[in-house]
Amino acid sequence: MSQDQDNLGKIRQRIDALDGQIMELISQRADCAQEVARIKRDEDPEAEFYRPDREAQVLRRIHSENPGPLDAEEMARLFREIMSACLALEQQLEVAYLGPEGTFTQAAALKHFGHSVQTRAMTAIEEVFREVESGSAHYGVVPIENSTEGVVTHTLDRFMQSPLVICGEVELRIHHQLLSHATDLGDIQKVYSHQQSLAQCREWLDSRLSQAERLSLASNAEAAKQAAKDPQSAAIASAAAAQLYGLNILASNIEDSPDNTTRFLVIGPRASGPSGQDKTSLLISAHNRPGSLHGLLSPFAAHDVSLTRIESRPSHCVNWEYVFFIDIEGHCQDAKVAAALSELRAQADLVRVLGSYPKAVL
Amino acid sequence: MSQDQDNLGKIRQRIDALDGQIMELISQRADCAQEVARIKRDEDPEAEFYRPDREAQVLRRIHSENPGPLDAEEMARLFREIMSACLALEQQLEVAYLGPEGTFTQAAALKHFGHSVQTRAMTAIEEVFREVESGSAHYGVVPIENSTEGVVTHTLDRFMQSPLVICGEVELRIHHQLLSHATDLGDIQKVYSHQQSLAQCREWLDSRLSQAERLSLASNAEAAKQAAKDPQSAAIASAAAAQLYGLNILASNIEDSPDNTTRFLVIGPRASGPSGQDKTSLLISAHNRPGSLHGLLSPFAAHDVSLTRIESRPSHCVNWEYVFFIDIEGHCQDAKVAAALSELRAQADLVRVLGSYPKAVL
Numbered sequence: 001m002s003q004d005q006d007n008l009g010k011i012r013q014r015i016d017a018l019d020g021q022i023m024e025l026i027s028q029r030a031d032c033a034q035e036v037a038r039i040k041r042d043e044d045p046e047a048e049f050y051r052p053d054r055e056a057q058v059l060r061r062i063h064s065e066n067p068g069p070l071d072a073e074e075m076a077r078l079f080r081e082i083m084s085a086c087l088a089l090e091q092q093l094e095v096a097y098l099g100p101e102g103t104f105t106q107a108a109a110l111k112h113f114g115h116s117v118q119t120r121a122m123t124a125i126e127e128v129f130r131e132v133e134s135g136s137a138h139y140g141v142v143p144i145e146n147s148t149e150g151v152v153t154h155t156l157d158r159f160m161q162s163p164l165v166i167c168g169e170v171e172l173r174i175h176h177q178l179l180s181h182a183t184d185l186g187d188i189q190k191v192y193s194h195q196q197s198l199a200q201c202r203e204w205l206d207s208r209l210s211q212a213e214r215l216s217l218a219s220n221a222e223a224a225k226q227a228a229k230d231p232q233s234a235a236i237a238s239a240a241a242a243q244l245y246g247l248n249i250l251a252s253n254i255e256d257s258p259d260n261t262t263r264f265l266v267i268g269p270r271a272s273g274p275s276g277q278d279k280t281s282l283l284i285s286a287h288n289r290p291g292s293l294h295g296l297l298s299p300f301a302a303h304d305v306s307l308t309r310i311e312s313r314p315s316h317c318v319n320w321e322y323v324f325f326i327d328i329e330g331h332c333q334d335a336k337v338a339a340a341l342s343e344l345r346a347q348a349d350l351v352r353v354l355g356s357y358p359k360a361v362l
Numbered sequence: 363m364s365q366d367q368d369n370l371g372k373i374r375q376r377i378d379a380l381d382g383q384i385m386e387l388i389s390q391r392a393d394c395a396q397e398v399a400r401i402k403r404d405e406d407p408e409a410e411f412y413r414p415d416r417e418a419q420v421l422r423r424i425h426s427e428n429p430g431p432l433d434a435e436e437m438a439r440l441f442r443e444i445m446s447a448c449l450a451l452e453q454q455l456e457v458a459y460l461g462p463e464g465t466f467t468q469a470a471a472l473k474h475f476g477h478s479v480q481t482r483a484m485t486a487i488e489e490v491f492r493e494v495e496s497g498s499a500h501y502g503v504v505p506i507e508n509s510t511e512g513v514v515t516h517t518l519d520r521f522m523q524s525p526l527v528i529c530g531e532v533e534l535r536i537h538h539q540l541l542s543h544a545t546d547l548g549d550i551q552k553v554y555s556h557q558q559s560l561a562q563c564r565e566w567l568d569s570r571l572s573q574a575e576r577l578s579l580a581s582n583a584e585a586a587k588q589a590a591k592d593p594q595s596a597a598i599a600s601a602a603a604a605q606l607y608g609l610n611i612l613a614s615n616i617e618d619s620p621d622n623t624t625r626f627l628v629i630g631p632r633a634s635g636p637s638g639q640d641k642t643s644l645l646i647s648a649h650n651r652p653g654s655l656h657g658l659l660s661p662f663a664a665h666d667v668s669l670t671r672i673e674s675r676p677s678h679c680v681n682w683e684y685v686f687f688i689d690i691e692g693h694c695q696d697a698k699v700a701a702a703l704s705e706l707r708a709q710a711d712l713v714r715v716l717g718s719y720p721k722a723v724l
Contacts (some may be wrong), residue, residue, distance in 0.1 A: 004401050011394050012416070013399075016423070018391045022384060022422060022444070023437060029380045032373050037365050056376070062385060070392045074447045074478070075385060081443055082384070085436045097607055115477075116436070177557075182608075213420045243468075243483040246461055270514035333677070 022099035026082055033086035045317070049090045050138070052168045052266065053275035055083055056358030060277070063361060076361065078112075084114025093117040096128045096137035102239065108170040108264040109141040125154050129162050132267055141170070145263040156283065156313055156325050159283060161355055166281050166355030168266035176255045178209075179224055179247035182232035187303050188212045188250075192223035194238035201236055204254040209234075263360070279308065279332035283352040285323040299343035300328060303336045323350070331356040368574055384622035388444060395448040411452045412500070412629070414530045417588070418720030422639070425723060438723065439473075446476020455479040458499035459492045466600065470532040470626040471503040480603035487516050491524050494629055503532070507625040517627065518675055518687050521645060521716055528643050528717030530628035538563050538617045540571075541586055541609035542596035550574045550612075554585035555598035563598055566616040571596075625722070640693035641670065645714040647685040661705035662690060665698045684711070693718040 031254035040047040060077045066072040082113065097109040099121025109119050120137060122128045176197055182188055188209060192199070194319040195216035198205070205214065212234070217223045221244075227235035228245040235247070242249050267292045271279075286296055300307055309327040330337040332353050345351045365699050392587055402409040424441045428434040436532035449455065459471040461483025471481050477508070482499060484490045490502040503515045538559055544550055550571060555559070565575065574596070579585045583606075584600035589597035590607040597609070604611050634640075664667055671689040692699040707713045 002616045004405055008398060008401055011398050015394045015398075017393070017418070018387050019420060019424065019441065020388045020427070022391070023428060023441070025380050025384045025387070026440060027429045027432060029377055029384070030430075032380070034431055036370060036377075039370055043366055058378070058381060062381065066385060068392075069396055069451060070389065070447055072505045074450070075388065076475075078388060078440075078443055078447060079381065079385070081440055085432055085440060088436070089431060094452070099605060104554050115439075117600075119605065120611075121608055123608040239480075241460060243481065246483055246485040246489075249482075261521065356433055 001201055025083045029082065030086045034089060037090040048270060049087060049223055051091060051273070053273040053278075053358055056168075056275045056361055058083065059361040060275075080111070080114045081116070083302050084116035084154075087114075088273050090114035093139065094137045095119045095139045095141060095290075096122050096131035097124060097141040098128055098143060099127055102173055104240075105141055105176065105264060107240070108143075108172055111172065112168060112170045112264075112266060113139070113274075121333050124336070125152070125158060128162060128299065129158050129267065129271065132269065133162060133165055135269075139167070139266055139268045141162075141264055141266055143262070144169075144265045153313065156311060159325075162267075164267045164269060165268065165271050165353075166265050167268045167272040168357045169360045170264040170266065170277065171261045171360040173263070174262050175239070175253045176236050177239050177242060177249045178251040179237055179245070180227055180249065180250050181231040181240045181247060182234065183248065185209060185250060186211075186263060187232055188234045190215055190230070190233040191236065191239060192217050192233060194220050194223065197223075197236045201254045201256060203256040204251075208254075209253070266357070271355060273356045274331040274356070277359045278329075278356050279359055280328050280330060280332050280337060280356040281354040282326045282328065282341075283323055283350070283354055284326060284348050285350040286348045296324070296348055298345065299340040299347075302343070303340040305330060305337055305340045325354075364419050366512075372517060380490070390450060391444065392448045394449060399452040405469060410632060412455060413635070415635040415640075415720055418530075418637045418639070418723055419713060420445065421723040422637075424694055430683060435513045442473070446478035449476075450478035455501065457481045457501050457503060459495040459503040460482050460484060460487055460490055460505060465600075466534055466624060467503055467505055467573065469602070469625060470505075470534055473534065474626075474628060475502065475531060476502070476644060478613060480706075484677045485515070487520060487667065491520050491526060491629065494631065495524060498568070500630065501518065501529070502526075502629045503626055504629060505624065506627045515614075515675060517671040521687075522685065524629075526629045527633050528627050528719050529630045529632065529634040530719045531641065531722045532626040532628065533623045534626070536617070536624050537601070537615045538598050538600050539604060539611045540596050540613040540616055541599055541604045541607070542589055542642075543609060544596065544612065545610065547612060548573075549594055550596045552592070552595040552596060553598065554579050555586045556582050557587075560597045563616045563618060565618040566613075570613070570616075580615075580702045589649050620677040628719070633717060634719045636695050636718070637695035640691075640696075641721055642690050642692060642694050642717050642718040643716040644688045645685055645716055646688060646710050647712040658686070658706065658710055661702040661709075663706070665702040666668045667699055667702045678692055687716075 017202060037049050059076050062076050063072045066075040095109050095113055095117050097119055098105040103311055125142050128142050131137040132140040142155045144155050180188060189212055191209060191212045193214050197220055198214050198216055223235035223244045224237040224241040224247060226248055227233045234250060240257060284296055306329040308329060310321050311325045399411055421438050424438050425434045427439040457471050457479050458477055459481055460467040486492060487504050489502050493499040494502040502519045507519050521688050542550060551574055553571060553574045559582055560576050560578055582602055586599040586603040586607045586609060589595045590609055596612060646658055667689060667690040670691060673687045674684050699714035
């Protein structure tokens, strides 16, 4: 025991010494960040200090070189906070997101920017765009592919009338929790959730809660609200919703597929530079000629550019009937992407680069 | 420009090198934490890994030795997160707090424990106590002196029937914001808030919003909810409430006194060891004899123990009429505190040490 106490004392001394060194190095890092800011400000008094490409590179390196025992996501989270603190020395970033508080979009904003920024909840995607367009916020975070709603078409549509660009994407692993005031699964008569969440947990519900009726509501937050009113009911929703509505988490991570993610976009006034692993989102339209889509896509094939997503949306403008939102691999400054885009421009009525940005660092 | 670009490149290389070293040291720290846990588990398979006294010592040192340019609070925040991540390797702490989400109590819980713990919102102080008493949560966080409610008597009262002890305190600087859907102060006809918040912002309101009627409501959250319904009204509430109800922050930090803090207690099943700068909270009662309070306090004076707070509360038990909640400087294991307590026990009908715990690290 006394030997153990002795050992504990020694390890604590070692931790104290490590803490001193960590603090010293973080402080040197903050000095460097101030030096970078000074140089940038000399070049351009309006310079932006937030560089999504550079931050993505730092986080990727942390991810790949993390030696353990902390897992790579936790280590990346700590570096996100260190970068956030260093950046706040130079510039207090204001980030608008689709609220209310406690939603995945807020979690995405904090995951991307760290806790040293000011976040502000907006009540609609439209408002997030307006806050950033008017300069009231530096950046905005909006959902684009939401596992409970599919593709968020309102975000896509809003890009048609906005000068903003996409300067980042965030992916969150989404876990579903079974929330209730009840403490026993056997007491649950009804399960509320958005239909997609019910679908994502179907196998679990079949095996563990087969007696309960399933009712689909407009959102998981609404489901949690309903479940809070009736102790014989439960909701499938997030841990954040459990907090918000004071419900117990009766069962955790009940989604059938363990890799359920959802995707958000960071929007801002300025394009991001290449980070080495980037995506480009495009808005393309052409007259509604048969075969036009196939024709539009051929430059990508010709230049070996991979498409990762394509969505068609009815246009709200008069001159064309459809617009396509296309995500491709690479940055618009990459040679083969630039070549494909230049061919595409010769064929399409409209080609807008919505943004080239670093791929999400999970 | 090219010289600047060159310099920027060099500084970024330096940042990359620093990041590598920081990651290496944090990883070594996590290794040490695992080693501490292994030794403790060998001694006692049920060992607790969270040590409030030790964490307070680490944070105090960080605070006092922080070299800048980051401010000491921001540096302490980063270390709180590093410790939180290291602790989570050993034990996933569950922390219950008085909800809902977005309240100061949640902010206090995250400030104290970092973001690697699970926090759960409860709807009442009573429930926070019950969660921790039943072992469903490891710790609880409850308000004790709230600038919008004064002393939180319900928390004091609940200690009379609880075996839990106080193992920490958290102080938060409270800032008041003026929230509204309006964008111009001139449009505001009504200001809602809790009466104490209205009082704390009286001078600001007199000079900047003299035209507006002031209406006091049960809580600042309720005020924000009301203000959200009427664009000619505003609420005095927190930035978190602005997020929650989607309101603009029309004016920031409008409190008349710049050092407005509020205090929370961390409650748990086990006492904390001495950290060198501690407080002790006591529950004391005596029959209602004239002069009994004066007599009760004399052992503290005799042993040079400072009282920092005293509150009397009507007792809900039959044997005495009043109980006193007293905070003193020092840990109950300190010689002079122990001597004072032993004298006190000879005089009072009841002396309960509610806890000795590290003073809040701001």
